[in-house]
Each structure stands twice: as structure tokens, then as C-alpha cells.
Amino acid sequence: MxxxxxxxxxxxxxxxxxxxxxxxxxxxxxxxxxxxxxxxxxxxxxxxxxxxxxxxxxxxxxxxxxxxxxxxxxxxxxxxxxxxxxxxxxxxxxxxxxxxxxxxxxxxxxxxxxxxxxxxAPAGASPGSWHTAWVTLAAIVGESCVFEQHRVVADQDGLRTFPLATGGADGMVLYGGTLSEGTVELPRPLSRGESWEFAVLSKLEPATHLVHVPRHRCELFDLRLRFGRGGCPAEVLALDGAFERDVSDAGYRGRTQPVDAAGEVHLQFRHLTPGLAYGARWVDQP
Structure with a gap:
């Protein structure tokens, strides 16, 4: 469409x-x-x-x-x-x-x-079948992997599979289930109202942004970036509810976010709107 x-x-x-x-x-x-x-x-x-x-x-x-x-x-x-x-x-x-x-x-x-x-969220996708209490992404920019941790809550009985925030098909589950093509399968189905946590290390392709686009209700997204061997970027922009098409658009301006003395950026987003992008984009030094 x-x-x-x-x-x-x-x-x-x-x-x-x-x-x-x-x-x-x-x-x-x-x-x-x-x-x-x-x-x-x-x-x-x-x-x-x-x-x-x-x-x-x-x-x-x-x-x-x-x-x-x-x-x-x-x-x-x-x-x-x-x-x-x-x-x-x-x-x-x-x-x-x-x-x-x-x-x-x-x-x-x-x-x-x-x-x-x-x-x-196409019609018929059961948008209320589950929601995310919180999700954390942490990455060292320039490295090949990202750590993500989820707490999900079932809004109906029988749910067992949940997508990764990064959509990474390759990775390793640290705890909470098994990974297959960007989806974590829990060891057993959840009952309505039951919560579950899982954590994954997945591959991260070289990029100048890291965002989460929730497809279901998400209460809290915590993002931590560390700029390591490549040095700090010229600018970091927080993307708070951007259209997906704007994430990599240099003409789209987010909120300027300072990098601390350790080369780190910490962002939190609450009550995310499904279908919109939340996270950060950075501009490397010339």
C-alpha cells in the first residue's frame, strides 16, 4: 500500500x-x-x-x-x-x-x-495481543553488535514469539528463549497478563542511526550509545516519533543531544506511538 x-x-x-x-x-x-x-x-x-x-x-x-x-x-x-x-x-x-x-x-x-x-500495523494484525513494558538497546558505535533487552506482556493467552527491536536475523540469545530470523521464541506460551524478559546480542550493520519502530504499544524505550575508536560525532540528534522515511534524511532535524565526557549518549522515550521511529542519528566528523 x-x-x-x-x-x-x-x-x-x-x-x-x-x-x-x-x-x-x-x-x-x-x-x-x-x-x-x-x-x-x-x-x-x-x-x-x-x-x-x-x-x-x-x-x-x-x-x-x-x-x-x-x-x-x-x-x-x-x-x-x-x-x-x-x-x-x-x-x-x-x-x-x-x-x-x-x-x-x-x-x-x-x-x-x-x-x-x-x-x-495492518488491519487484522491483532495490535492488542501484547505490549512492551520496556526495551533497552545498547551499542558501541562502530562495533558489529548491539545488546537488546525486552520485557513483554501478553494481552491474550498463548503468545510465544516476539520480534527484535533491531530486526536482526543473526545473533545470540543471552537468556529467555531461542532466536530465529529476527524473532525470539519463548520456551513456553504466556498467559494473559503474564510478563517475560529476554535479552539478545545481534549483529549491527554499519549505520549512522539506531532506532526502534514499535509495532505494538511500548511504554519505555531506553537507548544507550557509546562512541569509541572512531571518536565522537560532530552532532547527535534525538529522533522522537519520526516517520521511518525521515530517519536517514539529512534534511530532517531532530533534537540535538550532547555527548558526555565518556563519549556516551543516553536517551529515554516513554509511551511510544506504534509505527513511528524513536532513537538517534549522528553525523560523523568531516
Missing amino acids: ERAELVRELKSLRKGRGLQASRLPDRVGPALSSACAVAESDGMVVVRAKVTARLSELSSHLPEDLRLAVLAAFAITAEARQPLYQDRVRWAAARVDRDPRTVRRRVDEAIELLAELALG
Whole structure:
């Protein structure tokens, strides 16, 4: 699914009565149908229910102001089911005490995030089956491996496999399971509410960034970088909820992060949004 096409379809859908339109199936294009698991045989009631549920679920991962903008823009919130998009924008503007122009910008921003989230967590992927209490990544920049440690929590019975944050296919489990193609298999299935810890040393290809893109809810990400034999970089940027496409884009500016006297950087991120990137990018000395 192309993100640009999904963004275009979402921007078209917000017009008029939004999800309350009388000919809704005609306004749900192929990208949005794929994101919401809409079938060709689905009638209007089913289409409306699927798209509403999917956009509501995805918007729950957004900051509160963007979530309100989404629920109003698509006429999901009952109080904002005015017949015109501009009326719904004014309703949201009054709720957040901002002018309508600001709310329209927030709707545009929220739609971009919704598309990114939809690509990161396809419909039917059981996004609530488990979550991460915390994950730690630690690496010496320029070396060939990274240490990662997870505490995962099952939100349903029977879960046994979990992906690595780095996606590394080669590595060694220090404790907590066995590794196969970037996935750790636990020694036994977890029951709902049960937590488990595992740790892995995996290979790290030479790069100028190290990030974690969660596909499920993640409460805490702890990142530690040490710049060793190559010396400290010219600049380190913290990436806090960036689009994946922006991670290696030199034109994207994150937050400048100082390197301490030991050549180390320590970053923490809380309540991560699934589908967005968190971590650091560095620029080597010329």
C-alpha cells in the first residue's frame, strides 16, 4: 500500500459528511479498503463500521489534540456530525480553544500519522495481543553488535514469539528463549497478563542511526550509545516519533543531544506511538 495514496483517500473522505456520507462505499478507495480490511461484498453499514473502528483505533495512539481533530474531521464523534467539514473544524476549534486554521493543520498532520500507523500495523494484525513494558538497546558505535533487552506482556493467552527491536536475523540469545530470523521464541506460551524478559546480542550493520519502530504499544524505550575508536560525532540528534522515511534524511532535524565526557549518549522515550521511529542519528566528523 502506498502511503501517499492512503493520505489522498483520507483527505478526500473528510469532505462533506465524512463517514456519515450516504454513498460511503463509493468514497472508500483501494488503499483505505486495504487498511481497514473492507471487502468488495461489504455493504454500506459494514463499510462504515470497519472504517470507523479502524480510524478510531489508530487515532487512539495519537496525542489528544490530534485525536480530537481526527474524530471531528471524519464525523466519528457524535457531537461533531455536522454536514460540512468546515463546520466540524469549527466545532473542534471551539473545543481546544484554537482558531480553525490551526485545527485544519492538525487534521493534515493527523492524517499523515494515521497513514504511517496503518502501514506499520495492518488491519487484522491483532495490535492488542501484547505490549512492551520496556526495551533497552545498547551499542558501541562502530562495533558489529548491539545488546537488546525486552520485557513483554501478553494481552491474550498463548503468545510465544516476539520480534527484535533491531530486526536482526543473526545473533545470540543471552537468556529467555531461542532466536530465529529476527524473532525470539519463548520456551513456553504466556498467559494473559503474564510478563517475560529476554535479552539478545545481534549483529549491527554499519549505520549512522539506531532506532526502534514499535509495532505494538511500548511504554519505555531506553537507548544507550557509546562512541569509541572512531571518536565522537560532530552532532547527535534525538529522533522522537519520526516517520521511518525521515530517519536517514539529512534534511530532517531532530533534537540535538550532547555527548558526555565518556563519549556516551543516553536517551529515554516513554509511551511510544506504534509505527513511528524513536532513537538517534549522528553525523560523523568531516
